[in-house]
Amino acid sequence: MDGMHRTFVIIGGGLAGAKAAQTLREEGFGGRVILIGDEHEQPYERPPLSKGYLAGRAAKESVFVHEPSWYATHHVELHLGQQAVHIDREEREVRLGDGARVPYDALLLATGAEPHRLQIPGARGVAGVHHLRRLAHADHLRAVLADRTRQGEPLVIAGAGWIGLEVAAAARELGSPVVVVEPSPTPLHGVLGPELGEVFTGLHQEHGVEFRFGRRLASISGRDGQVAGVVTDDGEEIPARAVLAAIGVRPRTALAGAAGLKLAEDTGGVAVDASLRTSDPHIWAAGDIAAFPAPDGGRLRVEHWANALNSGPAAARAMLGQEVTYDRVPYFFSDQYDAGLEYSGWAPHGSYDRVVYRGEVGKRAFIAFWLSAEGRVLAGLNMNVWDVTGPIQELIRSGRPVDAAALADPATDLGSL
Template identity: 75%
Template sequence: MDGTHRTFVIIGGGLAGAKAAETLRAEGFTGRVILIGDEHEQPYERPPLSKGYLAGRAVRESVFVHPAGWYAQNRVELHLGQPAVAIDRERREVRLGDGTRLPYDALLLTTGAEPRRLGVPGTELAGVHHLRRLSHADHLRGVLTGGGRDDDPLVIAGAGWIGLEVAAAARELGVPVTVVEPAPGPLHRVLGPEVGAVLTELHVAHGVRFLFGDRLAAVEGRNGIVSGVRTEAGERLPARAVLAAIGAGPRTALAASAGLELAAEGVGGIAVDASLRTSDPSIFAAGDVAAQELGAGRDLRRVEHWANALHAGSAAARAMLGREVVFDRVPYFFSDQYDMGLEYSGWAPAGDYDRVVWRGDVEQRAFVAFWLRENRVLAGLNMNVWEVTDAIQRLVRSDRQVDPVALADPGVPLTSLLDDLPAEEARSARGS
């Protein structure tokens, strides 16, 4: 069947789905493209929801992936505000909540993730927030910009990326913030104690209060509205609002009901191979919901970051078109907090590395930190230092031992640490 008579369906109205639709048209696909989103908003990007948009620095229109007219101009059919409720793999049909049945020749799942709930008494009170959708950001932005008693802070459960970015946005707006986190520091599992301490100092300097080693036991209220929280350690804190920022779980219910293979507990998500194909050869998955094979016969990993959605959506589209695709990009994310910007490349969870090497001025928060195991770079984070991401990713991808002394020396160009790579290996290190 030629491309003109084929139908490709995308379930999920986020960045991955929108970029997949864009790539299909850019690659010359002339068939029918259908994008299904369970929100009434056209596809948008999520990073601004905890950054510029939440703080009031960005207008609402800036979060959308494409201008409003782009979808009609590119013949992408939008089904918004109507969730997909079932996949009939035998008939190759997607059923929507209103009973509509849409046929597909290839299907892409970009269903994303869902915020985890607090699971403590009082979470039903008005003023308990989650931050995943544009409507969530609208509500929280209204709270933060709406004023209130100076002694009523925002209480954030969780010191991950969302928790820290919202804390920064709230402080920029003058709202007192208390962050409650069961780990010994922020992003402990991702960054470990060394770099986590730098972020702690940054936020404390801007007036954020941290309660590490503690968690919420209950949300308290008056007349159905949040008035404070109680922690497991017995602290009682007033609050105008509570944000649950304790992570998100992949939205796999649709895939599970269709019998697609899922990743094991602890990773979660829809299992896909290096071409982002699921256990059904006609169905692909990308973005937060996809647990990707790291290599032939190797473990699965799920990456929940903007860059993964951006690039994986496009890669999945090319795979749907029958192109040869090996999606093996080095994980990457960025964050902006106050006057600090950072980029992180690689993968070095706590316990995987044996040392951290610093390059630059840590006290001035202008440095690069490298996580090493046996002198191999697992990951690197550049804070207020720019144009080094490509070199960091080359170091990560090369899996070569490096000299830690040279790595720490700002006078030694990072690129020189890979100058002796053979040509073929150098191309691999660049990700080409």
């Protein structure tokens, strides 16, 4: 077996880290594989936390990346509930919170991201202010939503991004009223622009979600140590059974920064090359923290499931000395009520010239394409239309101008454009 006397260490117990460990074994690496995670749970996937698991439709066992016995069977050493506190690059070892020192020949950082906290009066003084990043967070929030003693009081969600909308859908499925407070004029405004934002507004309003656009939370009030309500910045008082802060995340780069690794100032995260190698030749980064080269010459950092799924294995192969170029088209998926969707590419508000539709937007069975002024496809979203991700990503990769009329015509095969 290859590398029998080498030790590869992975810091991060999420999907990227678990898939990296799996890939090392699949590729024939015979040395030690050590995975360090600061949670006590075995590595799990995060998308179900705001979807099926939160709504009670998915069992806990379904969120884990591998069967519990997989790690022992494949000789992957788990250090769970352990915080990696220091990387000694000269000695090539990781120091843990309990003082243990773990040597490495190659190191993968897959430390993920952490949610932004609400910085408003009352946010830290009462129970019932939630974030959703970890399995324990989902358990706590689900228990609150299932509490029938406060059934008429809404869950107030700060932020109408993907997490906010998915939780809103799960909460409505559980019978809880929902009020979403969002400073932009539509949901997902910075990601999808106003055109698609209106589609999501209608979807959620049909299911009873109330929106407060153009507003922010100003304070949180409590009663008997529990959240009782919120006040928006225009003075509206809204009763609340709980508050969810869904205002984005930041990459967990403190460990890398303290070790002197180069960070990406423009996107955040750890700067890596096309093989996901950091500024240290013995250290790689994957998942939410990896800021990898983008086609336009800048850097791209992606905080979605597919990036963790694909970059972990890519980094593992690079650690083994294989030729790796990580240039995946960004991709994510979402499920909200009866709407399933996939999004490929990257076209934030202000970066595109127009949106072209194929299908019936009113019936929420369509594809939306974001085009540049030259007619290049920058991104595509398919809602309740399936098996089109491949052609959409090929159009994005090609960078060639596309006839908008043909793009909108359902009779034209996307693969022919």
